[in-house]
Amino acid sequence: MNPFNYISIAQGDNFFDRVEETKRIVETLQGGNNLVLLAPRRYGKTSLVFRAIEQLEQIGISCVYFDLMPVYSLESFAELYLQALYTKLSSKERLIQLIAALKSIRPKMTFDAFGKPEFGIEFVEPKVSIATIAQLLELPEKIAQDGKRLVVVMDEFQEIRKLHKFGLEALLRSKIQLQHHANYLFLGSKTHIMQDMFMDKNKPFYNSAMTLQISTLPERETIDFITSRFAASSIQISEQQCRYILSRVENIPYYIQLLCAEIWQYMMPDLHEVTNEIIDTCFTRVVELKSDYYFERTDRLSALQKRLLVALTKSGQNIYSADYILRNQLVGASSLQKAVAVLLDEGVIDKSGNTYSFCNPFYKQYIINYAS
Ligand SMILES: Nc1ncnc2c1ncn2[C@@H]1O[C@H](COP(=O)(O)OP(=O)(O)OP(=O)(O)O)[C@@H](O)[C@H]1O
Numbered sequence: 001m002n003p004f005n006y007i008s009i010a011q012g013d014n015f016f017d018r019v020e021e022t023k024r025i026v027e028t029l030q031g032g033n034n035l036v037l038l039a040p041r042r043y044g045k046t047s048l049v050f051r052a053i054e055q056l057e058q059i060g061i062s063c064v065y066f067d068l069m070p071v072y073s074l075e076s077f078a079e080l081y082l083q084a085l086y087t088k089l090s091s092k093e094r095l096i097q098l099i100a101a102l103k104s105i106r107p108k109m110t111f112d113a114f115g116k117p118e119f120g121i122e123f124v125e126p127k128v129s130i131a132t133i134a135q136l137l138e139l140p141e142k143i144a145q146d147g148k149r150l151v152v153v154m155d156e157f158q159e160i161r162k163l164h165k166f167g168l169e170a171l172l173r174s175k176i177q178l179q180h181h182a183n184y185l186f187l188g189s190k191t192h193i194m195q196d197m198f199m200d201k202n203k204p205f206y207n208s209a210m211t212l213q214i215s216t217l218p219e220r221e222t223i224d225f226i227t228s229r230f231a232a233s234s235i236q237i238s239e240q241q242c243r244y245i246l247s248r249v250e251n252i253p254y255y256i257q258l259l260c261a262e263i264w265q266y267m268m269p270d271l272h273e274v275t276n277e278i279i280d281t282c283f284t285r286v287v288e289l290k291s292d293y294y295f296e297r298t299d300r301l302s303a304l305q306k307r308l309l310v311a312l313t314k315s316g317q318n319i320y321s322a323d324y325i326l327r328n329q330l331v332g333a334s335s336l337q338k339a340v341a342v343l344l345d346e347g348v349i350d351k352s353g354n355t356y357s358f359c360n361p362f363y364k365q366y367i368i369n370y371a372s
């Protein structure tokens with residue numbers, strides 16, 4: 001089996017380092033504060049949070065993990081939120097009691113093909129109202145008041161903005177503010193939106209949580225991890241080559257594992273020593289394997305968005321300067337702003353300070369090839 005994993009979150013032996021960060025998360029939540037975890041895409045936020053959840057549960061704090069990615073309506077919000085609560089709570093009867101007390105929602109148990117009971121809900125009202133959602137948002141505090149502290153983790157939290165027109169962001173903020181037994185941990189993969197939500201003083205979540213910014217994994221530990229994983233398959237890799245891998249994928253944890261997985265696959269079972277040429281070959285193979293997808297993704301872009309991406313392969317600084325615009329034929333600043341916004345929203349690029357960069361080093365290479 002390939003010893004490198006990028007398909008699912010890193011858990012157990014596949015997870016390394018992040019000791020300080022885990023401790024900080026556990027202590028902050030244990031201390032009764034809310035926390036927002038900020039980092040660019042694919043840095044290992046969800047994996048880190050799962051590690052912290054394990055430790056919180058060991059000290060008797062229940063953690064509810066709610067992934068907002070599939071949320072697209074108030075109904076789906078209600079359903080998925082309640083499911084997340086139900087899955088994690090030990091006192092399921094208590095939750096069912098609390099739901100039964102709400103006028104507009106009824107708990108409903110069904111049975112799957114194997115006869116296993118499944119939790120669901122039924123709406124009494126034709127459309128879930130914001131008043132019902134407000135009641136749901138009070139549940140964590142009610143459950144926690146029974147004596148057991150509760151942490152609610154909201155992953156892909158930026159997706160709450162899909163329900164912007166209902167004022168859900170402000171509603172949630174007003175509810176959690178009043179809760180003293182339940183705490184919240186927020187994280188999300190669209191960094192620029194998360195930053196906007198928590199750092200802009202005109203937004204409801206401003207100042208609502210402590211902030212933890214995580215960076216890439218430390219080089220030393222990453223090199224040790226890569227070396228030992230290859231060694232277990234009798235493949236040697238030098239420190240210099242490990243560094244070369246890190247530089248090719250800009251140190252991003254997910255892409256490190258993706259490239260290593262490809263290298264491992266390429267070398268098994270006959271090759272035993274990683275070289276820079278092998279690293280380059282495998283890097284190119286990943287770009288080629290994904291090229292259909294990259295082609296479609298690029299094809300959908302406007303001419304200006306494409307020119308912007310090509311420009312970003314060279315530099316992501318001062319992109320609104322007259323010189324940058326002229327040099328890269330990016331015409332009017334307002335259309336450029338729109339192009340930037342679309343690429344940020346689609347998760348193609350990320351913004352840190354005033355610098356823009358590709359989220360995916362393989363796609364960046366695709367664009368370099370495309371431009372030449
Ligand atoms: N601590 C870690 N140890 C080992 N590998 C890690 C670690 N953190 C992240 N990774 C690698 O990065 C991959 C992505 O991790 P994860 O899904 O947790 O990131 P994320 O920041 O939540 O991503 P997204 O921005 O897409 O939500 C993992 O599958 C794993 O390969």
Ligand SMILES: [Mg+2]
Binds near residue numbers: 045046047155189
């Ligand atoms: Mg994640």
